[in-house]
Amino acid sequence: SGPFLSVRDLHVRFSTEDGTVRAVDGLSFTLERGRTLGIVGESGSGKSVTNLAVLGLHDPRTTTITGEILLDGRELTGAPERTLEKLRGNKMAMIFQDPLTALSPYYTIGRQIAEPYRKHTGASKREARERAVEMLEKVGIPRPRLRADDYPHQFSGGMRQRAMIAMALVCDPDLLIADEPTTALDVTVQAQILDLLGELQQEFGSAIILITHDLGVVANTADDILVMYAGRAVERGPVREVLGAPRHPYTWGLLRSMPSLRSDPDAALHPIPGTPPSLLAPPSGCPFHPRCAFPPEVPGGPERCARERPELPEGRGAACHLTAERKRELWAAGGRPP
Ligand code: SF4
Numbered sequence: 001s002g003p004f005l006s007v008r009d010l011h012v013r014f015s016t017e018d019g020t021v022r023a024v025d026g027l028s029f030t031l032e033r034g035r036t037l038g039i040v041g042e043s044g045s046g047k048s049v050t051n052l053a054v055l056g057l058h059d060p061r062t063t064t065i066t067g068e069i070l071l072d073g074r075e076l077t078g079a080p081e082r083t084l085e086k087l088r089g090n091k092m093a094m095i096f097q098d099p100l101t102a103l104s105p106y107y108t109i110g111r112q113i114a115e116p117y118r119k120h121t122g123a124s125k126r127e128a129r130e131r132a133v134e135m136l137e138k139v140g141i142p143r144p145r146l147r148a149d150d151y152p153h154q155f156s157g158g159m160r161q162r163a164m165i166a167m168a169l170v171c172d173p174d175l176l177i178a179d180e181p182t183t184a185l186d187v188t189v190q191a192q193i194l195d196l197l198g199e200l201q202q203e204f205g206s207a208i209i210l211i212t213h214d215l216g217v218v219a220n221t222a223d224d225i226l227v228m229y230a231g232r233a234v235e236r237g238p239v240r241e242v243l244g245a246p247r248h249p250y251t252w253g254l255l256r257s258m259p260s261l262r263s264d265p266d267a268a269l270h271p272i273p274g275t276p277p278s279l280l281a282p283p284s285g286c287p288f289h290p291r292c293a294f295p296p297e298v299p300g301g302p303e304r305c306a307r308e309r310p311e312l313p314e315g316r317g318a319a320c321h322l323t324a325e326r327k328r329e330l331w332a333a334g335g336r337p338p
């Protein structure tokens with residue numbers, strides 16, 4: 001049998017009044033059970049869109065999806081909504097950045113965790129209520145039996161995030177997609193929530209996709225990393241290798257712009273100049289070329305970056321025309337061509 005989740009040559013396009021947005025442009029990755037894949041990129045890089053496509057939560061009237069999404073051998077692209085709805089919650093679940101988008105203000109927390117469990121398992125009201133209390137306990141809510149009767153507004157931001165995790169995990173999903181799950185929380189609570197996800201993964205064995213713009217978040221949480229830029233994957237590999245020895249100028253730039261991950265926190269930060277391109281008219285060749293400092297260093301010269309699209313190899317690698325040796329020299333010299 002193949003990998004648990006396999007996404008192959010995924011293209012996601014939206015039609016808008018201004019034209020077609022190529023939100024995801026030929027993306028491939030795989031994920032195994034019990035592993036965490038961090039998908040990293042700026043907003044508009046296609047990381048959230050990819051995962052909405054996996055879950056079948058895109059708007060079919062404006063969105064065109066081609067390519068292959070196999071979950072446990074089952075094809076999800078083009079699957080009927082009924083099938084997808086059954087899979088959501090049961091086989092796959094989502095944790096959003098803002099728990100208030102997932103939690104209703106009108107029902108108690110306990111009821112909102114119990115309902116999907118009843119729906120997917122046919123458990124009785126009483127069993128589902130017990131299960132909800134048990135889940136609240138697992139995610140570290142104190143006095144869970146009592147707090148199950150609270151409404152979302154009676155919970156703090158961190159506790160709401162825990163409750164949403166409980167809701168996502170109540171049916172024991174095989175795939176959990178967490179989109180910026182800690183962005184709205186303060187640093188201490190962030191770390192607690194990420195630890196909690198790790199512990200629950202140990203217990204439930206789920207595969208996790210962690211979507212974030214923050215390399216610091218994946219550094220401590222993910223096994224593998226996929227860096228996205230302008231709807232394409234530009235680098236992938238085991239977290240330690242990618243962060244320790246990046247192979248794409250964009251990844252290297254992200255690392256240099258992040259204080260928390262650097263060996264010398266007092267050294268100057270170097271934000272990547274420029275902004276991500278419009279996906280209505282993506283750049284030709286390498287999508288990063290309008291912001292990249294290194295096209296003159298590429299064998300074949302800068303025209304090659306503007307013309308020839310670099311492919312991302314299977315396994316560890318980056319989509320860039322620079323030679324490995326030249327990258328090492330450039331990184332060592334702080335990005336100034338020696
Ligand atoms: Fe920069 Fe060229 Fe590499 Fe793209 S292919 S990242 S433009 S050097």
Ligand code: MG
Pocket residue numbers: 043047048179
């Ligand atoms: Mg997003």
